[in-house]
Amino acid sequence: xxxxxxxxxxxxxxxxxxxxxxxxxxxxxxxxxxxxxxxxxxxxxxxxxxxxxxxxxxxxxxxxxxxxxxxxxxxxxxxxxxxxxxxxxxxxxxxxxxxxxxxxxxxxxxxxxxxxxxxxxxxxxxxxxxxxxxxxxxxxxxxxxxxxxxxxxxxxxxxxxxxxxxxxxxxxxxxxxxxxxxxxxxxxxxxxxxxxxxxxxxxxxxxxxxxxxxxxxxxxxxxxxxxxxxxxxxxxxxxxxxxxxxxxxxxxxxxxxxxxxxxxxxxxxxxxxxxxxxxxxxxxxxxx
Amino acid sequence: xxxxxxxxxxxxxxxxxxxxxxxxxxxxxxxxxxxxxxxxxxxxxxxxxxxxxxxxxxxxxxxxxxxxxxxxxxxxxxxxxxxxxxxxxxxxxxxxxxxxxxxxxxxxxxxxxxxxxxxxxxxxxxxxxxxxxxxxxxxxxxxxxxxxxxxxxxxxxxxxxxxxxxxxxxxxxxxxxxxxxxxxxxxxxxxxxxxxxxxxxxxxxxxxxxxxxxxxxxxxxxxxxxxxxxxxxxxxxxxxxxxxxxxxxxxxxxxxxxxxxxxxxxxxxxxxxxxxxxxxxxxxxxxxxxxxxxxx
Numbered sequence: 001x002x003x004x005x006x007x008x009x010x011x012x013x014x015x016x017x018x019x020x021x022x023x024x025x026x027x028x029x030x031x032x033x034x035x036x037x038x039x040x041x042x043x044x045x046x047x048x049x050x051x052x053x054x055x056x057x058x059x060x061x062x063x064x065x066x067x068x069x070x071x072x073x074x075x076x077x078x079x080x081x082x083x084x085x086x087x088x089x090x091x092x093x094x095x096x097x098x099x100x101x102x103x104x105x106x107x108x109x110x111x112x113x114x115x116x117x118x119x120x121x122x123x124x125x126x127x128x129x130x131x132x133x134x135x136x137x138x139x140x141x142x143x144x145x146x147x148x149x150x151x152x153x154x155x156x157x158x159x160x161x162x163x164x165x166x167x168x169x170x171x172x173x174x175x176x177x178x179x180x181x182x183x184x185x186x187x188x189x190x191x192x193x194x195x196x197x198x199x200x201x202x203x204x205x206x207x208x209x210x211x212x213x214x215x216x217x218x219x220x221x222x223x224x225x226x227x228x229x230x231x232x233x234x235x236x237x238x239x240x241x242x243x244x245x246x247x248x249x250x251x252x253x254x255x256x257x258x259x260x261x262x263x264x265x266x267x268x269x270x271x272x273x274x275x276x277x278x279x280x281x282x283x284x285x286x287x288x
Numbered sequence: 289x290x291x292x293x294x295x296x297x298x299x300x301x302x303x304x305x306x307x308x309x310x311x312x313x314x315x316x317x318x319x320x321x322x323x324x325x326x327x328x329x330x331x332x333x334x335x336x337x338x339x340x341x342x343x344x345x346x347x348x349x350x351x352x353x354x355x356x357x358x359x360x361x362x363x364x365x366x367x368x369x370x371x372x373x374x375x376x377x378x379x380x381x382x383x384x385x386x387x388x389x390x391x392x393x394x395x396x397x398x399x400x401x402x403x404x405x406x407x408x409x410x411x412x413x414x415x416x417x418x419x420x421x422x423x424x425x426x427x428x429x430x431x432x433x434x435x436x437x438x439x440x441x442x443x444x445x446x447x448x449x450x451x452x453x454x455x456x457x458x459x460x461x462x463x464x465x466x467x468x469x470x471x472x473x474x475x476x477x478x479x480x481x482x483x484x485x486x487x488x489x490x491x492x493x494x495x496x497x498x499x500x501x502x503x504x505x506x507x508x509x510x511x512x513x514x515x516x517x518x519x520x521x522x523x524x525x526x527x528x529x530x531x532x533x534x535x536x537x538x539x540x541x542x543x544x545x546x547x548x549x550x551x552x553x554x555x556x557x558x559x560x561x562x563x564x565x566x567x568x569x570x571x572x573x574x575x576x577x578x579x580x581x582x583x584x
Contacts, residue, residue, distance in 0.1 A: 020383070020384045023380055023381070024380070024385065027377055027381060028395065031453075032398060035401075035402060035453065037424075038413040038417040039413060041417045042409075042412065055423075055426060095314045095318060096315055098311035098312070098314070098315075099311055099314070099316070105308060108303060108304035108309060109305075114316060117320075117323075117324070118315070118319065121319065121323050123510060123564065124557065125511065125514030127556070128514065129326060129327060129557075131553040132327055132329060132330030134540070135330060135333065135549065152322070155322050158318065159319070212404055215406075216403075216404060216406030218408050218516075219516055222516075223537075233406055236408050236409070237517055240411070240521055248416075255413075262404045263401075266400065266401070
C-alpha cells in the first residue's frame with residue numbers, strides 16, 4: 001500500500017552514493033552472499049557422493065533422498081506435519097477470526113486487559129511458556145499426542161490471527177452489514193454472504209502465515225511431541241543431534257525437503273501479502 | 289421479567305456489551321487454559337520443592353548453584369548483543385529504504401526467507417558453512433587472511449552467527465515496515481524550517497521511528513533469549529552456550545524434576561519481563577526528551 005503511494009510520487013532524491021547507500025548495499029550484499037552460500041552448501045551436500053575439504057563435491061547423486069526417506073521415515077513425518085499444520089490453521093482461523101471481529105467492532109470495558117492476553121503469547125519466548133505448558137499437558141495425559149502438539153501450537157497462532165485480522169476487519173464498512181440486515185438477511189446470512197467474502201483475502205493471508213509459522217515452530221512441538229508426533233523441523237533437529245552415525249548428505253537431504261515444504265506456502269503467501277506482514281503487523285494508520 | 293431484562297440489555301449495549309462479545313469467548317477461554325493456566329500451574333509447582341525444603345527451595349537451589357545461575361548471564365550475553373546488533377544495523381538501512389527504493393519488494397522478499405527457514409535449518413547450514421573445512425574458512429585461507437581454519441562452530445561465535453542470520457531480517461522488516469509509514473511531509477516541513485539532514489534525522493525521523501525500533505528490539509531480544517536449538521546445535525551446550533532454556537529443558541526432560549523446571553521457566557519469564565519493562569521505560573524517557581526538544 002505504502003509502496004504504491006510512494007512510487008506514484010515523483011522521486012525527490014536522485015540515486016547518489018552516500019555513506020548510507022554504501023552501508024545499505026554492503027551490509028545487505030554480505031548478508032545475502034553468506035546466506036546463499038550457506039543454503040547452497042546444504043543443497044549441494046545433499047546431492048554429493050562425497051565431499052570433504054574441497055571446494056566442490058567429488059560427484060553428484062540423488063540416492064541420499066531415497067536413503068533419507070527410508071532411514072528417517074519421512075513419509076510418516078510429512079503426514080504428521082501436514083495434519084498438525086492443517087489443524088492449527090483451521091482451528092486458529094475458526095477461533096481467532098470471530099474474536100478479531102468482536103474486537104474490531106466493539107468498544108467494551110475490559111478490552112485492554114483482553115488485548116494484553118492476546119498480545120502476551122507473542123511477546124514471550126515459546127520456551128518460557130512451553131515448559132509449563134508441556135508439564136500441564138502431561139498432567140492431562142495430552143503431552144506426546146497429536147492433540148497436545150496442536151493445542152500447544154494454537155497458543156501463538158490464535159493471537160497472531162487476531163492481531164492480523166482486527167485491523168483488516170476495521171477497514172470493512174459496517175454499513176454493508178447494516179444494509180444486508182435491512183434487506184432482511186439473518187445474522188448467519190450476513191456472515192456467510194457479506195462478511196466472509198469480504199474477509200476472504202485476510203483469512204487466506206492469515207492462514208498461510210500461520211502455516212509458515214507452524215512449520216518453523218520448533219520449541220513448542222519439540223516440548224510436547226512424543227516420538228510419533230514429530231513434525232519435520234523437530235525430526236530434523238533430532239537427526240542433526242544424533243549426527244555422526246548418519247551420513248551428513250542424508251541429513252542435508254532432509255533439510256532440503258524441509259526447506260521445500262517451508263518455501264511453497266511462503267511463495268503462495270507472498271502473492272497476497274507484503275513481506276513485512278509476515279513478521280508482524282504494526283499499526284501504521286496512526287502515523288499516516 | 290421481560291420488563292427488567294430489556295432495559296438491562298439496552299444499558300449494557302450502550303457500553304458495547306452485547307451478543308457480539310460471545311465471539312471473543314472461545315479465543316479468551318483457550319488462551320486462558322493454554323497460556324494463563326500453565327503459567328499459574330507452573331508457578332504453583334515451582335514453590336512445591338521436595339519435602340523438608342523451604343517454599344522457595346527451588347529458587348534457592350537455582351541461585352546457589354553456580355552452574356545453573358551462570359545460565360542467566362550466558363543467555364543475556366548472547367541475547368542482548370544479538371538484539372543490539374540486529375536492530376542497530378536495521379535502523380540506518382530502514383532509514384535509507386523507507387522511501388521509494390528500486391527492487392524494494394525483491395529485497396524484502398529475500399529477507400523473509402531466513403525467517404521462514406527457522407533456527408534449526410540455519411544451524412545445520414552453519415555447521416557446514418562455518419565448519420573447519422567449510423566454504424567460509426576455505427575462502428579466508430584462499431585469500432591468505434588466515435593460515436589455519438578458524439573455530440567458528442560449537443562455540444559462542446556459531447550461536448551468535450545463527451542469531452544474527454535468523455534475527456536480522458526480522459528486525460529489519462519490523463523497523464522498515466514501521467518507518468515506511470512515516471509521512472515524508474514531516475521531514476520536508478522540517479527542511480523548510482531550516483533543519484539540516486542530521487538534525488532532521490535526529491529530531492524528526494528517529495523519534496518517529498522509535499516505536500517501531502522498540503517493538504523490533506523487544507521481539508529480537510525475546511527471540512534471541514530462547515536460543516534453544518542453535519545453542520545446542522552450533523553452540524557448546526555443556527559450556528559457554530549452556531543457556532537458561534537448556535537448563536530448564538534438562539531439569540524437565542532429563543531429570544524429570546518438573547518443580548525445578550517450572551522454577552527456571554519462571555526465572556526466564558521474570559528476566560524477559562524485566563528487560564522488556566526496562567526498554568519501555570527507556571523509550572518513554574527518550575521519546576519525551578525528543579518531542580520537548582523539538583518544541584523548544
